[in-house]
Amino acid sequence: xxxxxxxxxxxxxxxxxxxxxxxxKNYNIDSREFNKEDxxxxxxxxxxxxxxxxxxxxxxxxxxFFISKDYINKKSIIEESIKINKxxxxxxxxxxxxxxxxxxxxxxxxxxxxxxxxxxxxxxxxSTREMIASVLAEKYNLLITxxxxxxxxxxxxxxxxxxxxxxxxxxxxxxxxGEMELLSKLLKPDVCVITNIGVAHIGIMGSKDNIFxxxxxxxxxxxxxxxxxxxxxxxxxxxxxxxxYNVINYSLKDINNKVIDTNGICFETxxxxxxxxxxxNQIGNHNVxxxxxxxxxxxxxxxxxEMIVSGINKYKNFKGRLEIKKIKGDVTLIDDTYNxxxxxxxxxxxxxxxxxxxxxxxxxxxxxxxxxxxxxxHLQVGKIFKDLKYDILYTLGNEAKNIALxxxxxxxxxxCFDDKEKLEEKLKSIIKxxxxxxxxxxxxxxxSDIVENLQK
Numbered sequence: 253x254x255x256x257x258x259x260x261x262x263x264x265x266x267x268x269x270x271x272x273x274x275x276x277k278n279y280n281i282d283s284r285e286f287n288k289e290d291x292x293x294x295x296x297x298x299x300x301x302x303x304x305x306x307x308x309x310x311x312x313x314x315x316x317f318f319i320s321k322d323y324i325n326k327k328s329i330i331e332e333s334i335k336i337n338k339x340x341x342x343x344x345x346x347x348x349x350x351x352x353x354x355x356x357x358x359x360x361x362x363x364x365x366x367x368x369x370x371x372x373x374x375x376x377x378x379s380t381r382e383m384i385a386s387v388l389a390e391k392y393n394l395l396i397t398x399x400x401x402x403x404x405x406x407x408x409x410x411x412x413x414x415x416x417x418x419x420x421x422x423x424x425x426x427x428x429x430g431e432m433e434l435l436s437k438l439l440k441p442d443v444c445v446i447t448n449i450g451v452a453h454i455g456i457m458g459s460k461d462n463i464f465x466x467x468x469x470x471x472x473x474x475x476x477x478x479x480x481x482x483x484x485x486x487x488x489x490x491x492x493x494x495x496x497y498n499v500i501n502y503s504l505k506d507i508n509n510k511v512i513d514t515n516g517i518c519f520e521t522x523x524x525x526x527x528x529x530x531x532x533n534q535i536g537n538h539n540v541x542x543x544x545x546x547x548x549x550x551x552x553x554x555x556x557x558e559m560i561v562s563g564i565n566k567y568k569n570f571k572g573r574l575e576i577k578k579i580k581g582d583v584t585l586i587d588d589t590y591n592x593x594x595x596x597x598x599x600x601x602x603x604x605x606x607x608x609x610x611x612x613x614x615x616x617x618x619x620x621x622x623x624x625x626x627x628x629x630h631l632q633v634g635k636i637f638k639d640l641k642y643d644i645l646y647t648l649g650n651e652a653k654n655i656a657l658x659x660x661x662x663x664x665x666x667x668c669f670d671d672k673e674k675l676e677e678k679l680k681s682i683i684k685x686x687x688x689x690x691x692x693x694x695x696x697x698x699x700s701d702i703v704e705n706l707q708k
């Protein structure tokens with residue numbers, strides 16, 4: 253961990269108050285989840301300026317904080333903070349967000365010998381990260397991305413936790429042009445993993461070509477091991493050639509004898525060129541791809557095949573990601589409500605289609621942040637029902653009506669709802685023994701509330 257002197261030097265700041273030999277226990281950008289002896293970094297957002305909460309963190313036992321040189325109430329905040337704690341460490345910087353990145357990069361360079369596995373992609377970053385971590389943890393001491401700390405704010409917080417780990421498994425997420433270049437500069441990764449190129453944030457990025465080019469910038473500062481692991485089932489990733497790194501491909505073509513039921517997935521694939529039986533305690537074709545990525549990363553770090561198999565078997569699913577929930581009357585709810593994109597929605601629908609049931613009911617909501625592409629993308633989802641066997645489709649939201657529109661050629665029983673409560677009541681009235689009900693929408697549609705209410 254860095255001491256205050258290192259923080260001051262790395263951020264090109266000025267120590268206004270406090271002891272430069274003090275070492276913060278942690279770094280925090282959220283005053284609501286603040287712990288004693290954390291160092292507070294006030295971020296200036298679109299709607300909230302973190303400087304307003306500096307004094308709150310001092311009252312909660314902050315060991316120190318950044319304050320931007322030009323902040324309008326700088327003098328009064330400094331005075332009040334010192335009244336509360338005369339030893340509080342106050343570091344004045346030009347810009348608190350840039351200072352965060354600067355100290356994160358300093359700490360990365362300080363621990364440059366710790367290899368970092370950096371994971372990006374349009375969908376599946378988190379589940380792939382966790383599958384890889386589950387494998388590597390069989391042999392190594394890891395640092396793994398916490399919460400959703402994968403952005404230009406969150407990822408530096410993770411890099412400040414670099415200390416004495418064997419390997420770090422970190423996630424890199426972007427919303428705008430130029431962000432991946434900065435993340436790559438901070439990460440200086442040894443191994444990069446790209447899951448796919450989809451349409452998440454296409455309303456901002458403009459095209460999948462642009463998304464691909466931006467995601468590839470994760471490799472701009474690749475070092476050390478220099479391996480790029482990619483999903484070659486993705487058309488954009490399938491043609492990548494060795495450059496300043498070695499490309500390692502994984503594909504669903506590499507598996508045999510797949511069996512799927514509500515308990516999970518089994519399949520055979522090669523590890524170190526020898527066939528092994530893999531068991532995943534979750535459903536979802538994407539989890540097969542996650543396992544294949546984890547195998548490749550496990551091979552890079554010389555983990556023996558039995559440990560790789562064990563690590564995959566120990567993988568735990570996340571809340572709201574193809575999570576299976578049983579309710580009275582032998583009814584299965586599949587909670588895939590964490591978030592949604594065209595790729596994850598199609599994948600989920602295909603996965604559930606392969607499960608045995610009395611009836612299959614799809615409950616789908618709006619996918620957001622798609623801009624001018626939204627209507628066409630929702631229409632594309634509806635077309636997938638041509639090759640699937642669902643008995644009922646219910647939608648919620650204006651955009652999801654386009655799913656219903658294109659699916660109406662293939663499903664007779666479709667209702668579009670504008671009211672969440674009416675959707676819930678309809679579901680309660682039609683559920684039968686043996687049904688499987690699949691829920692999917694962007695997180696802000698709050699489909700998790702529907703699932704929770706049905707469970708009750």
